[in-house]
Amino acid sequence: MSTLASYEAVRQGDSNDLVTQHAALVKRIAYHLMNRLPPSVQVEDLIQAGMIGLIEASRNYDPSQGASFETYAGIRIRGAMLDEIRRSDWTPRSVHRKARMVADAMREIEHETGRDARDVEVAASLDMSIEEYHHILQDANGARIFSYEELSEVGEVMPTTEQGQGKPPMAGLEGPFEGLAKDDFKLALADAIAGLPERERLVIALYYDEDLNLREIGQVLGVSESRVCQIHSQAALRLRSRLTEWLPSHAD
Numbered sequence: 001m002s003t004l005a006s007y008e009a010v011r012q013g014d015s016n017d018l019v020t021q022h023a024a025l026v027k028r029i030a031y032h033l034m035n036r037l038p039p040s041v042q043v044e045d046l047i048q049a050g051m052i053g054l055i056e057a058s059r060n061y062d063p064s065q066g067a068s069f070e071t072y073a074g075i076r077i078r079g080a081m082l083d084e085i086r087r088s089d090w091t092p093r094s095v096h097r098k099a100r101m102v103a104d105a106m107r108e109i110e111h112e113t114g115r116d117a118r119d120v121e122v123a124a125s126l127d128m129s130i131e132e133y134h135h136i137l138q139d140a141n142g143a144r145i146f147s148y149e150e151l152s153e154v155g156e157v158m159p160t161t162e163q164g165q166g167k168p169p170m171a172g173l174e175g176p177f178e179g180l181a182k183d184d185f186k187l188a189l190a191d192a193i194a195g196l197p198e199r200e201r202l203v204i205a206l207y208y209d210e211d212l213n214l215r216e217i218g219q220v221l222g223v224s225e226s227r228v229c230q231i232h233s234q235a236a237l238r239l240r241s242r243l244t245e246w247l248p249s250h251a252d
Contacts (some may be wrong), residue, residue: 018058019051022073026050029077035211045088046081053080099140099237101126102133107241116197117238134230141233185246192242200235203228 030046057073065072105125109117123133193204199221206212206220214228221228 019054026054026077049080049084050077053077095139098136103237103241106238137230137233141229192239203231204235
């Protein structure tokens, strides 16, 4: 059944009680994600993708695994929405490529020096001015390429070996080993966030935990909104550089 046909089936009442009872969860997750996405993303598209995730969750839910249906469905709904965002990627390939170059440069510098890579060091390693480097950060943040939301999602929906290269021994496995892989990723993500430079860690906390927008964070830190945007993007890229073994690889 196609995505649209499945969605229409739900609208016409061809659904089970779980789907009917949790339809509102789809809208709640969609509007939460919209707060972190550019205007080019339509909430209706997220809701449609989320309904498919909910249908699949209702078919595959196994209560013997211990998780409540709402928890399980929430994971599948968010995953379906993120998949839709990736399929409808509005970002030029050049932005993806440059952002990965920054993450790679960060990783190499931190491996060589044993400390956080600085703006000027990353720019120098890429043979560009600090202004060009900050422009890349601005573009990457606007596209939300490597958002904390996406990094968190990897811990909930581990990529299979067909989807990408996650942690090789665990990715794609079912049962307790899959659970261990998710737990290991969450620990790795928590450690990576704790290891961020203080200002980057604070921006991540204010944005995702306190739900402040970039302008409000700028007021807290005493810097411009555009500077907060750069700090947020740099933090996300730094997290990606430190979690590269867990994340799917993407071609240019």
